[in-house]
Amino acid sequence: MANDVGSIPDLVQKKHDVGEVVKIICLGDSAVGKSKLMERFLMDEYRPQQMSTYALTLYHHQTTIGNKNVVVDFWDTAGQERFQSMHPSYYHKAHACIMVFDVQRKITYKNLYNWYKELREYRPEIPCCVVANKIDADLKMAQRSFNFGKKHGLPLYYVSAADGTNVVKMFRDMIKKALDYKQNPRDFIDEVLQELENFDLEKKEENSEADEDGLKTESPEFV
Ligand SMILES: Nc1nc2c(ncn2[C@@H]2O[C@H](COP(=O)(O)OP(=O)(O)O)[C@@H](O)[C@H]2O)c(=O)[nH]1
Ligand SMILES: [Mg+2]
DSSP states (O other), X not given: OHHHHHHHHHHHHHHHHTOEEEEEEEEOOTTSSHHHHHHHHHGGGOOOEEEGGGTEEEEEEEEEETTEEEEEEXXXXXXXXXXXXXXXXXXXXXXXXXXXXXXXXXXXXXXXXXXXXXXXXXOSSSOEEEEEEOGGGOGGGGGSOOHHHHHHTXXXXXXXXXXXXXXXXXXHHHHHHHHHHHHSOOSHHHHHHHHHHHHHHHHHHHHHHXXXXXXXXXXXXXX
């Protein structure tokens, strides 16, 4: 009995520690370096979960932003991008998007237009950035201005998954933006989803408070 009483606050605490969960997706042509960027950012935590049936790789990352615990689910394509289109479920409930091109292959830059169009069909409002990858291979590219970002009001990062330039900065910025979006959605459907999530959390909290007060719904004596 004493154990029971002691364990309840622990359980409540653990539930709160999990923090917000955000989903960040990565888009761009094959071989631009999407997977390498994730691997570089996650380094030792790198334990991807291959979902080959869905042509998908998921990476889980736990971090803190301010004093908030955040769980990030990074979604990476595993080949489906060859078809220049992703399944709608890839976009579903995403909170931010990282769009990557390869500075050595012009076509991957041109194709950003298609990726961006598809993204906005499913997620009209989520924060998005443009990533010019592989600048280690051609440093002059870091001086070039790429208009795609400016045209759509998206931040541009010059990065290298190979040597790590700007990788942490870009991911940290995007995690903050994803979190900010989740907490202040600008899309009607997202607002409703967030309300439902809050409602669910409040219900769970109410139940645990009731449990703490000894108001168990099912008492072991009656089972
Ligand atoms: N030089 C250079 N090569 C890179 C960089 N990032 C990725 N690559 C290479 O590009 C190829 C494709 O990378 P990958 O991450 O599999 O691309 P994805 O298909 O977009 O996931 C691999 O051979 C990588 O080693 C980079 O920053 N610099
Ligand atoms: Mg890949």
